[in-house]
Amino acid sequence: MKTRSWVPxxxxLPNMLIFGIFVGLPAIYGVYYSFTEWDGISSPVFIGLENFRHILTDPNFLDMLKRTFIYVVLVVPFTVISALGLAWLLTRKIKFANFFRTIFYLPVMISFIVIGLMWNWILQVDTGLINYLLSLISxxxxxxxxxxxxxxISVIIVTIWARVGFFMVIFIAGLQNISPTLYEAADIDGASDRVKFFKITFPMLKPITLLVIILSFIEFFKTFALVVSLTGGxxxxxTKYYVxxxxxxxxxxGEFGVGSALSLILFIIMAVITLIQWKISDGGRV
Amino acid sequence: MKNKIYLLSMVLGLFILLSACSDNSDSTSSDGEGEDEVTLDVIWFSDGNEGEVFKEITDKYTEENPNIKFNIIDTPYDDLMTRIRTRVSGGDAPDLARISGVNHVQEALLDLSPYLEDKQAFLDEFVDVAIPTVERGDKIIGIPTDVTAHGLFYNKEHFEQAGVEVPQSTEDVWNWEEFKQALTQVKENSDARFALAYDLSPSRYSTLIYQNGGSIFSDDQQSLVINNSESVEALEYFKDLHDQELIPSSIWLGGENPNSLFRSGQAAMHFSGNWNIQSYEENADFEWGVTYMPEGSQRSSVAGGKQIVGFNDSEHKDAVADFLLYFSSQEVNAEFVKESSFLSTRADNAELDYEVRSEEMKVFADELAVTSELPTLDWENPNMPSVETLITENVQKVLSGDIEPQEAMDELVDNVELEN
Incomplete structure (x- = not known):
């Protein structure tokens, strides 16, 4: 039978078209605008690398970059460890496991704006819920x-609260994929729980962990809506981070040229970090 | 063969899908009488009920000009400029828009002067503080529709409890020191947790600068003078009110909503503007009033303005200009501002009888009457968008104790490269 190579x-095609029109093309334009001075209204003027020179010598940019890195470096490990911990607990034979899975996953289904506003009300200094409850007990x-x-700290706590459920679900899937025969063999050899976790669970979860780290790193580096509605920066x-x-x-x-250049730099940072993580973990091989 | 039909139908389906997504509302089509029907896209935002009032006015206009229809696109204020810019740069400019300050989009706006017989006579119809908001060189790039004034709301119950009288006329306006004493007394002797809720806004903050005889830009608008002694004193006073905990720091440093603090009865006063009247009228369940703001070396408010503008890229420039001139006429403007509880930009609409809170509106009108053109010129300066962010940041740094007022303002001036 003749293979019809054009069918796939x-x-x-539909997806490629939509991707091309709404993602590809704007991205190409973005790269072009980053080499121009443009206010979004009049025609862009080509100025070469001037935007990048301006950004990289701006102390505000360097401050912001440092701030964003600190936030990400703090929030990623906390999220990954708590997600793994929750996943491990909720795959054991405990009562109401499914109920707790639902509870921890619920925040993932709420929009970031709503989460930010809700926690803003909870955390407000003069009118917030927590401080009111604290005042009741003097x-x-x-x-x-x-x-x-x-x-x-507030932003970090809220971020973890909002996202831990998502990564927990990925870990749960990973944990359920580990063959029970490995644990049975370990039991026969008399391995302790701790040994089983570090010698079986953890190594077997390595590709998933890498995925979670890369995903969470990229996501938290680009954090925007939650922080804007929680603290406004x-x-x-x-708390004003990169995006x-x-x-x-x-x-x-109104500096669209500089804004586009900033986006391009963000893209490069993300690409480099992902490559480094990929290299370190040897392509996520077990 | 069958596969080719599948493929063909798929591509066709996609084409139909995409064309369904596109804007197929053809804005010009012939009607029975041979006159072109025109639909004008209006990007609109509302603080209160002015959207409904505008709708009534456009309906009336359509009655008189049956070939002109309006498509009003309601937009939250925070997204307004983003939406306008995106449409203009995407070659899909609206015909009309309501905006607050033309600075970000002035290149794209329609010059009305070719449609006016006597440009100067037209401008003279408006109050002084409104003219700089639409005059750019020899162009007139919009119609000032209403002005806003900063002013002081107070909770009558708290003031009665504390036995503090607010100024009843322009004769007995508080000076800054008396204002501080009044705030202290109300805070100590009433149920109010805080004396004053002060909007987190560089424009509201700048009121103190003008009250103290200072300004942000120099008189010729060519340099920054926000670090001179009058302006720095204003910042010191503002910091003092925070240090004495008369203004809760949670507003300027923690993003607390000042309207909620006042409306929930936690703050005895609210330093804000006349646009809150409608919302307090509907939502505050206590007696409240508006009193005169204190004076430093002089009385001053800050006039903010809203404009309605047309766009250069509109396909119906004549219709746009005709509607703008209709909207700015005395009668229509009076209807618009009266029913929306706004202050008029027209000199001949200065004394209107408002249905809601007429007394309070008079206080705001008086605040504007004593305000010079200087605040408006400052706030219309093309450099303001970058300067105002820095004002907020540097005031916040002072309030959090990171830096002294003089140092903060010097730093601000050093960090701005003015473009002209």
């Missing part, structure tokens, strides 16, 4: 969103 491509209010360090920019910074430069200050 025909099926791919504890001084905590400056959740008022103090730069506390605001960052404040106090004094202390909000880019948005401000583009849409609030």
């Amino acid at each position: 491509y025909a099926f791919l 504890i001084d209010p905590i400056n959740w969103l008022l103090d730069p360090v506390m605001a960052n 404040g106090p004094i920019n202390s 909000q910074y880019t948005y401000d430069v583009g849409f609030n200050q």
Whole structure:
């Protein structure tokens, strides 16, 4: 029978078209705009690498980059470890496991804006729920969103609360894929729970863990809606991370050229980090 | 052969899908009488009920001009500029838009002067503070529809409890020191947890600068003078009110909503503007009023303005200009501002009888009457978009104790490259 090699491509065509029009083309334009001075209204003027020079010598950019890295470096391990922990607990034979899985997964289904606003009400210093409850037992209010360090801690806690369920589900799938025969063999050899976890579970989960780390790293580096609705980037920019910074430069200050250049730099950072993680883990091989 | 038919039908299906997604509302089509029917796209935002009032006005206009229809696109204020910009840069500019400040989009706006017989006579119909909002060089790029004024709301119950009287006329306006004392007394002697909720807004903050005789830009608008002594004193006063916990720091540093603090009865006063009248009228369940803002070396408010503008890329420029001039006429403007509880931009609509809170509107109107053109010029300066972000940041740094007022303002001036 003759192979009809064009059939798969025909099926791919709709997706390719939509991807091309709504992702590919704008991305190409974005690269072009990053070499121009453009206010979004008049015609772009080509200025070569000027935007990149401006960005890389701007102390505000370097501050923001440092801030974003600290946030990501803190939030990724906490999220991965708590997701793994929850997954491990909820795949054991405990009562109501499915109920708890649902509970931990629920926040994933709420939009970031809603989560941010909800926690904003909970954490407000003067009118927030937590400080009100604390006041009932005569504890001084905590400056959740008022103090730069506390605001960052608040954002980290809320991020983990919002996303741990998603990564937990991935880990649960990974855990259920590990063949029970491995554990049975270990039991025969008299291995302890700890040994089983570090010698079987953890190595077998390596590809999944790598996936979770890369996914969460990229996701948290691009965090935007949740933080904007929770703290608005404040106090004094202390929680303004990469994407909000880019948005401000583009849409609030009207510098679309610089904004596009910032997006291109973000893309390069993400690509480099993903490559490094891939190399370190040897392509995620077990 | 069968496969080719499948493929063909799939491509055809996709084509139909895509064309269904596209904007197929052909805006010009002939009607029976041979006159072209025109639909004008209006990007609109509302703070209160002005959207409904605008709709009534456009309906009336359509009655008189049956070939002109309006497609009003309601947009949240936060997305307004993004939406306008995206449409303009994508070659799909709307015909009309309501905006607050033309700075971000002025290149794209329709110049109305060719449609006016006497440009100067037209401008003279408006109050002084409104003219700079639409005049750019020798162009007139919009119609000022309403002005906003900053002012002071107060909770009558808290003030009665504390036995503090607010100024009843322009004769007995508080000075800054008296204002601070009044706030302290109300905080100590009433149920209010906080004396004053002060909007997190560089524009609201700048009111203090003007009250103290300072300004943000120099008189010729060519340089920044926000680090001179009058402006720095204003910042010191603002910081003092925070240090005395008369204003809760949670607003400027923690994003607390000042409207909620006032509306829920937790703050005795709210330093904001006349656009809150409708919402407090409907939502505040206590007696409230509006009083005069305190004076530093002089009284001053800040006039903010809203404009309605047409776009250069509109296909119906004549219709756009005709509607804009209709909308700016005395009668239509009076209807628009009265029913929306706004202050008019027209000199001949200065004394309107409002159905809601007429007394309070008069206080706001008086705040504007004593305000010079300077705040408007400052806030219409093309450099303001980058400067205002820095004002907020540097004021916040001062409030959090990171940096001294003078240092903060010097730093601001050093960090701005003015473009002109």
